[in-house]
Amino acid sequence: MATENQLQVTLVTPERILFDTTAASVDLPSRTGRIEVLPGHAPLMAELGAGDVSLQGSTLETTRWNVSWGFVEVLPNRVTILANDAVAPAAIDVAAARQQLEHAHRLWNEAGDDAEAYEAANHVLEEAQARLSSAETPVS
Amino acid sequence: MANVLDLRRRIRSVKSTRQITRAMKMVSAAKLRRAQDRALAARPYAQRIASVLASLKRRIEVLDPNTGNLRHPLFAVRPEKRILLVIISGDKGFAGAFNTNILKASHQFLALCEDKEVDIEAIGRKARDQMRRRYGVATHDVVQSENPADGSPLTHHVRRRKSRIEVVGDHPGLLEKLNHRVVRELAEEIIRRYTHAEIDACYVVYNEFKSVIQQRVVTERLLPLIEPGSHVIVGATEQTAEERQYAATVAAEAGISPFAEDTSEADEEAAHFGTSDVDYIYEQPATELLNGLLPSYVAAMLFHSLAESVAAEHAARMTAMDAATNNASEMIDSLTLYMNRVRQAAITKEIIEIVSGAAAL
Numbered sequence: 001m002a003t004e005n006q007l008q009v010t011l012v013t014p015e016r017i018l019f020d021t022t023a024a025s026v027d028l029p030s031r032t033g034r035i036e037v038l039p040g041h042a043p044l045m046a047e048l049g050a051g052d053v054s055l056q057g058s059t060l061e062t063t064r065w066n067v068s069w070g071f072v073e074v075l076p077n078r079v080t081i082l083a084n085d086a087v088a089p090a091a092i093d094v095a096a097a098r099q100q101l102e103h104a105h106r107l108w109n110e111a112g113d114d115a116e117a118y119e120a121a122n123h124v125l126e127e128a129q130a131r132l133s134s135a136e137t138p139v140s
Numbered sequence: 141m142a143n144v145l146d147l148r149r150r151i152r153s154v155k156s157t158r159q160i161t162r163a164m165k166m167v168s169a170a171k172l173r174r175a176q177d178r179a180l181a182a183r184p185y186a187q188r189i190a191s192v193l194a195s196l197k198r199r200i201e202v203l204d205p206n207t208g209n210l211r212h213p214l215f216a217v218r219p220e221k222r223i224l225l226v227i228i229s230g231d232k233g234f235a236g237a238f239n240t241n242i243l244k245a246s247h248q249f250l251a252l253c254e255d256k257e258v259d260i261e262a263i264g265r266k267a268r269d270q271m272r273r274r275y276g277v278a279t280h281d282v283v284q285s286e287n288p289a290d291g292s293p294l295t296h297h298v299r300r301r302k303s304r305i306e307v308v309g310d311h312p313g314l315l316e317k318l319n320h321r322v323v324r325e326l327a328e329e330i331i332r333r334y335t336h337a338e339i340d341a342c343y344v345v346y347n348e349f350k351s352v353i354q355q356r357v358v359t360e361r362l363l364p365l366i367e368p369g370s371h372v373i374v375g376a377t378e379q380t381a382e383e384r385q386y387a388a389t390v391a392a393e394a395g396i397s398p399f400a401e402d403t404s405e406a407d408e409e410a411a412h413f414g415t416s417d418v419d420y421i422y423e424q425p426a427t428e429l430l431n432g433l434l435p436s437y438v439a440a441m442l443f444h445s446l447a448e449s450v451a452a453e454h455a456a457r458m459t460a461m462d463a464a465t466n467n468a469s470e471m472i473d474s475l476t477l478y479m480n481r482v483r484q485a486a487i488t489k490e491i492i493e494i495v496s497g498a499a500a501l
Contacts, residue, residue: 012184012185012188013185013320014182014185014186014320014324014436014439014440014443015178015181015182015185015320016181016182016184017181017184030423031423031424032423032424042421043418043419043420043421044420044421044422044423045192045420045421045422045423045429046422046423046424047423047424047428047429047432069432070436071189071192071429071432071433071436073192073413073420075418080188080413082185082188082189082413082436084320084324084436085320085321
């Protein structure tokens, strides 16, 4: 269980719980920007964007995960991340991500005046970009 | 009277059939175990989404007090005139009454929708084939028009309804490799149809599977969302006592627990997600949070139904193949008995011929 200046961090995807561990702090992408959570954070409920979740001071082997879309609940000593998709950077299929990026650009061009299609294209685009940048970041 | 050689051939053929059914039973048992684990692993996410949604819905009014509009179109309740029915069956046969039960429940549901237009989204080859044969596939007209912005040509597909009940959509291979991404796309498509008022309600027929002895075929309402977090069951058929007992015996032989795994502790933890008795800072306004949460919720519900249905299919196949193996063994026994009798009769006949021949000399 988390001690006083530790966070209990859980990453849950629709298919399974990826990890449930303790960490000193968590860095995560919200829809509107990155958030760093330290123990004692005010209760927060936010939408998750596309990008990397990274843990500091945890015992996990992989401390950085690429996530896309979902929700995060922050309580003073607990962070629960519900991600629609999560992969370890090493497991990212770069070729597939490139293809997705191209596909996104195509969608973007085809969207025209349709706000809904535009939104959807942006969604795909952001996800592909986050994947690629995550795969290219060297393992620290 | 059949001769010994024919009987021997028949016994050999039944034996090889028994080998196949036995192998199928073993494969199904292994697949069932995996499917069960997968269904279980998918629960934490689904429950957390459901609990945060329920909590959010308690905190905010469904109607925006400033504008009087609904917070989200999925909460809109319209008179049910057009219904989308999602039928989840299996891809393959040899699973006892599994597919038949699903189709029976679907037909019962369709019989209730007397004057409503129904679109059927059939998942699993068995349901798709039967429904297509019976009701036909939805047709679309291709309409060409010009893009008003720059005059470039645009093609639209316009639905032309020929009969009251039609099959839309095709999802080959969805069950074989159950993947959340694909399920989510399907959920988003259903939501799109609902928000554009192409459908007024969405129901799912599937085989609920808590464990081998806790199964039923249910018809559940997915949309409109009235009380998130609770299942709205409009029709259910339970297993019969004999089916349950037989399934339990077979499962025990295969080393599968007939009881559902105890998840009460994990369930309780999941129920706390987003429901703490504190004032959350919501980073986004509630309406925006709902926009993200509702598709996830619908996708999780659909994924849950699919995962349970896959587990149920394997369980049904395991039981059916065990029964087939037993029947084959019985058949082999009786054929062997008959063959021995025939052989004995032939020997006796020959002896009588020899003896009477000798006596005539």
